[in-house]
Amino acid sequence: MAKNMKYKLRDIVFLLLTAYCSLSAVEAQTPTVEKIDPPNWWAQMSINPVRVLVRGTNLSGANVVAPSNSGLKSFNFRHSENGHYLFFDVEIAPNAKVGKYNFKIETKSGMVNAPFEISQKISRTNRFQGYTPDDVIYFLMPDRFADGDRSNNDPAKSKGLYDRAKGRHYHGGDLQGVIDKLPYLKSLGVTAIWTTPVYDNNDQLDTKEVYENVPATTGYHGYGATDMYAIDEHLGDPAKLRELIDKAHALGLKVIQDQVANHTGPYHVWASDPPTATWWNGTLENHLSNNWQKWTAMNSRATYQTQKRNIDGWFINILPDFNQDDPEVEKYLIQNSIWWLESNGFDAIRMDTLPHVPRTFWQKWGGAIKREYPGVNILGELYDGDPALISYFQTGRRGRDGIDTNIDTLYDFALFYPLRNAFAQGKNIREISQMFARDWLYPNPNVLTTFIGVHDMPRFMNETGATVEGLKMAQTLIMTSRGTPLLYYGDELAMRGGGDPDNRRDFPGGFPGDNRNAFTDSGRTAEENEVWNHLAALGKLRLELEPLRKGKTLDLLDEEQQMAYVRSTEKEAVIVIFNNDTKPANVEFKIETQYHYEANGYIYNSASLSNKESVGFDKLKNGTILTDRLGKVSDIKIENRMVKVTLPARTAGVFAVK
Numbered sequence: 001m002a003k004n005m006k007y008k009l010r011d012i013v014f015l016l017l018t019a020y021c022s023l024s025a026v027e028a029q030t031p032t033v034e035k036i037d038p039p040n041w042w043a044q045m046s047i048n049p050v051r052v053l054v055r056g057t058n059l060s061g062a063n064v065v066a067p068s069n070s071g072l073k074s075f076n077f078r079h080s081e082n083g084h085y086l087f088f089d090v091e092i093a094p095n096a097k098v099g100k101y102n103f104k105i106e107t108k109s110g111m112v113n114a115p116f117e118i119s120q121k122i123s124r125t126n127r128f129q130g131y132t133p134d135d136v137i138y139f140l141m142p143d144r145f146a147d148g149d150r151s152n153n154d155p156a157k158s159k160g161l162y163d164r165a166k167g168r169h170y171h172g173g174d175l176q177g178v179i180d181k182l183p184y185l186k187s188l189g190v191t192a193i194w195t196t197p198v199y200d201n202n203d204q205l206d207t208k209e210v211y212e213n214v215p216a217t218t219g220y221h222g223y224g225a226t227d228m229y230a231i232d233e234h235l236g237d238p239a240k241l242r243e244l245i246d247k248a249h250a251l252g253l254k255v256i257q258d259q260v261a262n263h264t265g266p267y268h269v270w271a272s273d274p275p276t277a278t279w280w281n282g283t284l285e286n287h288l289s290n291n292w293q294k295w296t297a298m299n300s301r302a303t304y305q306t307q308k309r310n311i312d313g314w315f316i317n318i319l320p321d322f323n324q325d326d327p328e329v330e331k332y333l334i335q336n337s338i339w340w341l342e343s344n345g346f347d348a349i350r351m352d353t354l355p356h357v358p359r360t361f362w363q364k365w366g367g368a369i370k371r372e373y374p375g376v377n378i379l380g381e382l383y384d385g386d387p388a389l390i391s392y393f394q395t396g397r398r399g400r401d402g403i404d405t406n407i408d409t410l411y412d413f414a415l416f417y418p419l420r421n422a423f424a425q426g427k428n429i430r431e432i433s434q435m436f437a438r439d440w441l442y443p444n445p446n447v448l449t450t451f452i453g454v455h456d457m458p459r460f461m462n463e464t465g466a467t468v469e470g471l472k473m474a475q476t477l478i479m480t481s482r483g484t485p486l487l488y489y490g491d492e493l494a495m496r497g498g499g500d501p502d503n504r505r506d507f508p509g510g511f512p513g514d515n516r517n518a519f520t521d522s523g524r525t526a527e528e529n530e531v532w533n534h535l536a537a538l539g540k541l542r543l544e545l546e547p548l549r550k551g552k553t554l555d556l557l558d559e560e561q562q563m564a565y566v567r568s569t570e571k572e573a574v575i576v577i578f579n580n581d582t583k584p585a586n587v588e589f590k591i592e593t594q595y596h597y598e599a600n601g602y603i604y605n606s607a608s609l610s611n612k613e614s615v616g617f618d619k620l621k622n623g624t625i626l627t628d629r630l631g632k633v634s635d636i637k638i639e640n641r642m643v644k645v646t647l648p649a650r651t652a653g654v655f656a657v658k
Contacts, residue, residue: 189539366406396443
């Protein structure tokens with residue numbers, strides 16, 4: 001009897017263990033949800049259905065059930081081979097109610113909820129405005145501009161990345177710091193702000209992107225996203241970003257978002273575990289490195305190998321390169337751009353690394369942006385000095401491939417180089433006139449974004465031979481010529497700085513412990529105030545004198561070290577004169593109202609069109625007195641249609657009718 005009981009007890013234990021193991025096995029196969037992109041969407045959007053990407057485990061063979069009576073439908077399911085990703089479409093009825101919902105993800109082994117929200121669309125008032133040549137853009141890196149919230153300097157999520165003594169660590173600047181300094185920007189004459197990306201970056205030291213004597217770096221710059229739907233905790237949170245944009249708009253300042261559709265950071269979970277087999281161009285272990293041969297995009301004779309590396313190569317051989325030809329990648333990136341716009345009310349997009357992405361994608365992506373936000377314009381980064389290549393990417397004409405990119409405007413890198421050559425290094429100013437002569441290549445040269453420096457090159461004042469006088473002339477040119485001027489933070493102080501990261505120094509006075517505050521005139525040096533006041537004066541002139549923003553342009557003088565041009569509207573004309581020489585110069589030129597015709601915002605010389613007078617020139621009659629609104633040069637009296645003036649060395653004047 002005891003023996004039988006012993007066997008029965010053993011059998012019961014065995015059955016219980018078997019049942020427990022079976023239950024554990026089932027639980028091990030139950031689907032889980034770790035992340036949902038996008039986490040929310042809106043009714044009555046141009047993109048409908050929206051494609052949802054779920055990351056989790058055990059998602060193979062999943063069916064997705066939409067919540068009942070929600071106005072939502074789910075269909076078109078697709079999962080990755082390893083079951084870590086699930087794609088599905090969500091169709092949103094026009095009358096779907098705002099609120100939080102749960103989709104049920106079901107497999108043979110169990111069920112899990114996937115939260116999804118239908119959000120209230122943001123007001124269109126004073127949002128999605130775009131920027132124009134009426135604006136002056138100020139570009140800043142939040143981490144290096146101002147620390148408005150010390151509590152996020154060394155957050156628990158990413159301890160140990162904050163160290164102001166190290167150039168490639170976080171320094172503490174944040175969105176609150178930008179909010180605090182909005183009045184400062186307004187006082188400088190700025191009307192739009194562009195910041196580096198706010199995407200969440202790596203939470204640990206980066207030991208992949210390293211440099212000599214720099215064994216580890218961080219993502220303080222924002223270009224190495226690990227989550228394209230989140231804000232880096234060093235900068236703030238979604239509420240703080242929205243506060244920045246709303247307060248900027250309240251002051252009449254537009255906000256431009258920096259986006260990246262070419263790559264993520266090397267620590268994104270997708271790097272080693274992509275959602276599809278073709279999510280990346282190559283793999284983490286086997287990929288091409290970018291060769292920077294951007295010109296191949298417009299070359300019908302380009303070799304396959306060279307062109308492929310320019311498009312498919314990984315940036316600095318580290319940053320995972322999106323394959324935009326994968327339909328899932330294409331949808332993800334387009335939706336991500338629209339999500340950021342609708343969630344926050346940005347006015348424009350600055351798009352990174354334009355020529356390293358297929359032009360077919362830009363056409364689709366730009367078209368999607370325009371359908372939803374007709375007023376939003378797109379600024380593309382193409383780091384190259386060839387105007388033929390830059391113009392090849394501007395909307396308004398189709399390239400040899402039949403594609404119009406839908407990219408509204410680009411950085412005028414073609415003008416950047418002669419500006420640096422002439423005004424920093426003291427070379428021939430005629431290089432600038434020669435580059436302006438190539439404006440006919442662009443579908444619309446008047447909307448190009450002009451600048452003298454950004455975060456990707458040494459600062460202006462780091463050039464050999466650079467002087468404050470040269471800096472002020474360069475600033476005068478971009479603030480008075482065609483295009484939209486862009487100012488890099490610190491250049492209003494003649495800030496120095498060599499290569500990255502020295503060109504990204506902290507703004508003095510923006511951080512705890514700074515020994516002076518250059519946000520105030522009393523905290524600036526005499527040199528800094530000289531440059532700051534010059535820029536502020538140009539900002540006021542640009543606002544006051546319409547021709548400097550909207551005027552047609554005619555060159556009046558193009559000598560080796562002197563140049564002059566007039567910008568005119570129907571009501572007024574303004575003449576800008578430069579002497580780039582190291583000694584005073586007697587400048588004279590004729591103002592001729594005949595033999596010119598207008599096209600594409602310019603006034604062209606043509607002896608065959610003798611009766612075509614240029615608008616605005618009737619304001620520049622004999623006897624007219626012109627005053628230098630910068631106060632550097634004596635008044636000019638027009639006599640016999642001639643302008644004669646003596647300009648001091650390294651000086652520019654902005655002359656308006658007295």
